[in-house]
Amino acid sequence: MTLTNFIRFTFKSFIMFKIQLFLLLAFSMIVVILGCDKIMPNAPEDFEVLDGPIEGLTQEELNRFGKGDEAFGEVFTSENGLGPIFVANQCASCHAGDGKGTPFVQFTRFGQSDSTGNQFLNFGGPQLQHKALPGYSPEVLPGGAPSTMLIAPAVSGLGYLDAVEDAFLIALSDPNDANGDGISGRPHYNNVPSYVIFRPNSIESNGKYICRFGKKGAAYDLLHQTSGAYNQDMGITSLFEPIDPYTGLEVDPEVSIETINNVVFYLKTLKAPIQRDVNDPDVIAGKNLFNQIDCAKCHTPTLQTGYSPISVLSYQEFSPYTDLLLHDMGPELDDGYTEGFALTSEWKTPALWGLGLSKDSQGGVYYLMHDGRALSIEQAIELHGGEASNSRSLYNQLSPTEKLQLLRFLESL
Amino acid sequence: MFSYSTLKISISIFFLSLSSVNYAQKDTLITRAPADTSFYKLNMDAVYNRPFLNIKKVPVAFGGYLEANSIYSTTDGVTEGLSFQARRLTLFMSASITKRISFLSEFEYEDGTKEIGIEFAAMDISFHPLLNLRGGIVMNPIGGFNQNHDGPKWEFIERPDEAVEMLPATWSNVGFGLFGKAYKGNWIFGYEAYLTNGFDDSVIDNDHNKTFMPASKENKSRFEESNNGIPLLSGKIALKNRKIGEIGLSYMGGVYNTFREEGLIVDDKRRLDVLAVDFNTTLPKIGTYIVGEASYTMIDVPGTYTQQYGNKQWGMFIDIVQPILRRKILDWNDASLNLAARLDYLDWNVGVFNESNTNIGEDRLSITPAISFRPSKQTVLRLNYRYSWDTDILMNPKVRTATWLFGFSTYF
Numbered sequence: 001m002t003l004t005n006f007i008r009f010t011f012k013s014f015i016m017f018k019i020q021l022f023l024l025l026a027f028s029m030i031v032v033i034l035g036c037d038k039i040m041p042n043a044p045e046d047f048e049v050l051d052g053p054i055e056g057l058t059q060e061e062l063n064r065f066g067k068g069d070e071a072f073g074e075v076f077t078s079e080n081g082l083g084p085i086f087v088a089n090q091c092a093s094c095h096a097g098d099g100k101g102t103p104f105v106q107f108t109r110f111g112q113s114d115s116t117g118n119q120f121l122n123f124g125g126p127q128l129q130h131k132a133l134p135g136y137s138p139e140v141l142p143g144g145a146p147s148t149m150l151i152a153p154a155v156s157g158l159g160y161l162d163a164v165e166d167a168f169l170i171a172l173s174d175p176n177d178a179n180g181d182g183i184s185g186r187p188h189y190n191n192v193p194s195y196v197i198f199r200p201n202s203i204e205s206n207g208k209y210i211c212r213f214g215k216k217g218a219a220y221d222l223l224h225q226t227s228g229a230y231n232q233d234m235g236i237t238s239l240f241e242p243i244d245p246y247t248g249l250e251v252d253p254e255v256s257i258e259t260i261n262n263v264v265f266y267l268k269t270l271k272a273p274i275q276r277d278v279n280d281p282d283v284i285a286g287k288n289l290f291n292q293i294d295c296a297k298c299h300t301p302t303l304q305t306g307y308s309p310i311s312v313l314s315y316q317e318f319s320p321y322t323d324l325l326l327h328d329m330g331p332e333l334d335d336g337y338t339e340g341f342a343l344t345s346e347w348k349t350p351a352l353w354g355l356g357l358s359k360d361s362q363g364g365v366y367y368l369m370h371d372g373r374a375l376s377i378e379q380a381i382e383l384h385g386g387e388a389s390n391s392r393s394l395y396n397q398l399s400p401t402e403k404l405q406l407l408r409f410l411e412s413l
Numbered sequence: 414m415f416s417y418s419t420l421k422i423s424i425s426i427f428f429l430s431l432s433s434v435n436y437a438q439k440d441t442l443i444t445r446a447p448a449d450t451s452f453y454k455l456n457m458d459a460v461y462n463r464p465f466l467n468i469k470k471v472p473v474a475f476g477g478y479l480e481a482n483s484i485y486s487t488t489d490g491v492t493e494g495l496s497f498q499a500r501r502l503t504l505f506m507s508a509s510i511t512k513r514i515s516f517l518s519e520f521e522y523e524d525g526t527k528e529i530g531i532e533f534a535a536m537d538i539s540f541h542p543l544l545n546l547r548g549g550i551v552m553n554p555i556g557g558f559n560q561n562h563d564g565p566k567w568e569f570i571e572r573p574d575e576a577v578e579m580l581p582a583t584w585s586n587v588g589f590g591l592f593g594k595a596y597k598g599n600w601i602f603g604y605e606a607y608l609t610n611g612f613d614d615s616v617i618d619n620d621h622n623k624t625f626m627p628a629s630k631e632n633k634s635r636f637e638e639s640n641n642g643i644p645l646l647s648g649k650i651a652l653k654n655r656k657i658g659e660i661g662l663s664y665m666g667g668v669y670n671t672f673r674e675e676g677l678i679v680d681d682k683r684r685l686d687v688l689a690v691d692f693n694t695t696l697p698k699i700g701t702y703i704v705g706e707a708s709y710t711m712i713d714v715p716g717t718y719t720q721q722y723g724n725k726q727w728g729m730f731i732d733i734v735q736p737i738l739r740r741k742i743l744d745w746n747d748a749s750l751n752l753a754a755r756l757d758y759l760d761w762n763v764g765v766f767n768e769s770n771t772n773i774g775e776d777r778l779s780i781t782p783a784i785s786f787r788p789s790k791q792t793v794l795r796l797n798y799r800y801s802w803d804t805d806i807l808m809n810p811k812v813r814t815a816t817w818l819f820g821f822s823t824y825f
Contacts, residue, residue, distance in 0.1 A: 077619060363808040
């Protein structure tokens with residue numbers, strides 16, 4: 001080997017070594033970058049997410065929670081009963097991460113404008129199934145039908161709301177505005193299906209019972225709400241709701257009672273949203289402002305459960321920021337459609353807990369109010385009319401700093 | 414007619430014959446024909462480009478591979494612990510029937526006996542290097558991985574997302590077609606074109622909750638009859654230069670849905686079209702091997718159906734493998750140690766929501782650094798770490814999954 005060749009060989013070997021060393025280092029860097037605490041991703045903190053069971057469930061209850069969680073995520077296809085007309089193909093489509101829905105899974109209710117009931121049941125009411133399996137045509141809104149668009153609510157903490165006794169809600173109500181504050185919340189007494197199991201100490205009035213779930217508060221309990229959702233949202237029949245929305249005929253059950261009961265149990269035992277930044281001075285100031293401008297008169301901060309067969313839900317104080325009552329929200333939110341015996345302008349006070357986490361189930365943006373029309377909390381406040389007009393006016397009189405403090409508080413929920 | 418009992422009997426006979434082969438091996442009746450590694454091979458030759466065992470005077474050659482691994486995975490802090498997986502046991506058998514007529518088959522057990530299937534079973538008749546007829550159960554030539562997927566050839570335990578979670582690799586169907594190759598200097602050209610049975614409604618009606626072509630693999634009756642009577646066309650052209658590498662362009666398309674039942678038209682004809690490009694090269698001097706594939710899919714999804722099932726998809730993967738040591742280790746003369754990395758990206762639902770005009774998510778990004786040790790070219794021990802970020806359809810916070818995998822894959 002000549003000297004030149006030797007030098008060339010040595011140089012090439014050196015270059016090769018450097019390249020291989022570089023690749024080795026690059027590889028090591030990737031491992032290091034992903035390393036430390038990120039090498040196996042940690043679970044998010046409980047207060048960062050809406051899903052997860054209530055603390056203190058027994059192993060047996062956790063097992064059932066898991067089964068319900070699985071059923072909540074079950075994807076329906078033509079093979080297992082979807083449709084053929086439907087709104088969504090799984091519970092989790094409308095309640096991603098157990099949070100609120102989005103315009104993608106917005107749905108339309110139609111056919112009723114007063115307490116005489118739904119006049120369009122023979123035309124596909126009360127819900128428009130606007131999607132269809134291939135080869136089928138979806139429903140279209142019948143001409144002249146009163147209607148409203150809705151997005152699904154978050155489902156966390158529902159077990160607490162379900163366990164509040166009727167008497168507690170009646171105590172919160174003021175149907176005739178006896179105290180003259182302009183707010184006249186009333187419980188929604190509605191007809192209930194035969195399959196519901198009345199909660200302890202249910203209060204009846206002329207054959208009707210206090211209902212509390214759904215945007216109009218027309219569903220009695222989580223079984224009523226869940227069976228209806230399987231049927232009207234996914235076209236899935238059950239022994240509870242055996243009528244197929246497509247044919248209008250009673251058909252064999254497509255989901256078992258056990259599965260529905262597991263989903264109901266799951267919904268009852270989802271933990272309540274956990275407030276963040278409780279000690280932040282702005283959040284504390286915002287909370288005071290929330291009370292000062294009378295938001296808390298409808299968005300009642302604290303409720304109390306009665307007895308529940310699920311022991312961790314019994315006799316608990318919790319903070320949903322709702323009174324579960326109907327309130328007249330004025331023409332701003334009057335879509336001309338209603339359910340049960342609510343007025344078209346009346347809506348059940350939605351719970352505000354979990355508000356700050358809504359974006360994590362809505363693709364990083366807010367879709368607030370019953371149909372997602374408000375894209376920010378400020379817009380949502382501005383849409384409050386009727387009984388909430390006074391609070392809206394007071395909000396508009398706040399200084400910019402105070403408004404920010406109020407928003408900080410609402411986002412901490 | 415294909416049936417599982419027939420398959421099981423065939424495989425049992427095959428194993429019995431292998432046991433006698435093992436005995437015979439001591440009498441040197443058996444010889445190993447290594448894979449042909451000449452540069453004239455393309456991805457399309459992968460079905461034949463494997464090590465086979467030849468038995469003296471028997472016109473049939475056998476082969477196969479086995480892969481198994483351990484896996485430990487955590488998704489956002491939740492883990493199911495450690496598992497062991499018998500990913501697949503694949504057996505192949507080839508025969509030269511007579512001059513210009515050959516036969517090759519590939520049976521596969523996946524996840525133990527959870528899935529048993531014939532991946533390939535075709536007869537080839539050669540008229541000319543550029544004109545060969547192939548019929549039977551053929552591998553649709555879409556992308557490179559579907560053609561060249563044997564575990565021992567890869568440094569990664571998981572198959573590429575783009576190939577198995579968007580494209581349905583390994584995807585094979587009953588049908589007929591032509592293939593051929595031509596050479597000139599450093600250049601080699603090849604083509605394949607087949608008409609086969611194809612997809613079905615499960616592409617957009619499945620519990621994966623997304624447009625998912627691999628769902629059609631569950632329809633075993635596709636080996637018996639087409640679901641709509643319209644053949645799936647798949648074809649590929651590939652070009653290779655010895656000094657540069659190979660590139661392939663492929664297409665697969667046809668009507669996927671059952672649009673008629675008992676002679677009645679019950680739905681519109683809906684098409685599915687896939688375009689793919691694949692390449693592989695080895696960098697001179699440093700020996701870095703790079704292989705990749707990208708594909709784009711258009712699926713006719715009814716406008717009245719849910720947008721959960723997207724009408725456009727795309728995905729890609731790229732593997733970079735760097736040998737860092739190649740020498741005799743213990744008694745292995747040609748052992749090598751490699752570092753490797755894979756980048757996977759998949760978007761199952763390209764587009765925007767009709768309702769909000771915002772971007773639809775449903776995508777996954779993952780990277781996989783790997784270390785592999787090859788005592789010989791036929792056997793690989795692999796340590797992989799995979800980190801992936803899954804975005805749901807609404808673009809909510811990503812779900813993070815980290816997975817450690819250790820295992821082997823070996824031809825036998």
